[in-house]
Amino acid sequence: MLKYTEDHEWLKQDGDEIIVGITAYATEQLGDVVFIELPEVGREVEAGEEIVVIESVKAASDIVAPVAGTITAVNEALPDTPGAVNEDALGTWFFRIKPASVELDGFMDEAAYNEMIG
């Protein structure tokens, strides 16, 4: 089951890692995505740290680390096909992070997230 952050990321737990992408709502707000810069694998990040640069035709923005942990993998195909995230937001992952502690209970479920975005 997916969890959601206030920064419009979706989180999917997979063993002791979390797979992270952004919501369809986020892609609608961004518009057509034309550039994505992913973090280096192995990088240790803090919760809330800006680790992905995402630029649309309109503006630049960031994706933050949802939890503290280590980046274990990134979607290498994404920088060459940034528009994929507009096509299928939930099917397009950005990075996998291994958190210091596997704990998603603090995040919203889909119903709570939908309530937040109205």
Added chain:
Amino acid sequence: MAELRRTKLYDLHLSRGGKMVPFAGWEMPVQYPMGVLGEHLHTRTKAGLFDVSHMGQVILRGPDAALSLEMLVPADIAGLAEGRQRYGLFTNATGGILDDLMIANKGDHLFLVVNAACVDQDIAHLRQLEAKGISVEPVEGRALLALQGPEAEAVLARLIPGVAAMKFMDVAEFDWQGAVLWISRSGYTGEDGFEISVPEAQAMALAEALLADEDVAPIGLGARDSLRLEAGMPLYGHDMDTETSPGAAALGWSIPKARRLGGVREGGFPGADTILAELAAGATKTRRGLRPEGRAPIREGVEIFAAAEGGETIGKVCSGGFGPSVGGPVAMAILPAELAEGDTVFAELRGKRMPVTLTAIPFHKPSYKR
């Protein structure tokens, strides 16, 4: 903050799913569901319909209106033939630019189109000419549409056959369903196309008639900006302002020989001494095209350096973003004139200096009907 104004096409924007944003005091569509990328490419391959009713339309009448306007605009207006249009600049006493505008000779009057953000200031500026017997008439009650793209001629000619005979920068009047349309063959996209001044009462019907053609899609301000950027066209307030000279803005071409030093109607406009001296000597810095080597867009305000490390900034990006037809990022910056096309400079982006190549503008070759 004052309430935002709405154009006569406001309801159409909403019904087409336009995402409305504040722009120069107006509530305008930045994009429709097609999205900026799709709208941009649609305009380059088919035809796009833009609501540009927020722009200022002004009529000047009076004896020698053209010569009088030359006191404010360093263009050849006296030599502009009836039925023709030309680009020009309002300059200020220090040699900067107050606004850019289009000037059409319509026989017994001049028709001007100015930027939305500058319209009040431009009209006040133009009123100086009243002392010369010129009447300055802000046009009320007319909307302004632009139809741009390779299919624009075919689409518009289905409603108004006469437009097919117009050439780039021609202006003419046509009747359409009882309304008189003021049409110019021009635009702000680098594509062939038309700008159509239409009485507000018929504006919605005309827009709907154009959109009924399957080749036409409504286009928002987002794609208008990326289209003009690829076409290398400057945007007032970004690529030029009161601190930017025509030479620095790479708009010296709009000041013809007749208005330059030694010309038959030399000078006689605000800032002429500085502006003409700079054009005669060659501007030391001027607006250039930039192509970043990677995919990352460099946007307005990004600083440019000569070296990969250290050194002072040599300029700032004035317009930049992703060019959908180019398929990569494009930008413009005012940079030292001694730099040559093909030279590499560096844009500082998120603390890193990225190589960018000086490139000729436009980035996308225009396809006007000459």
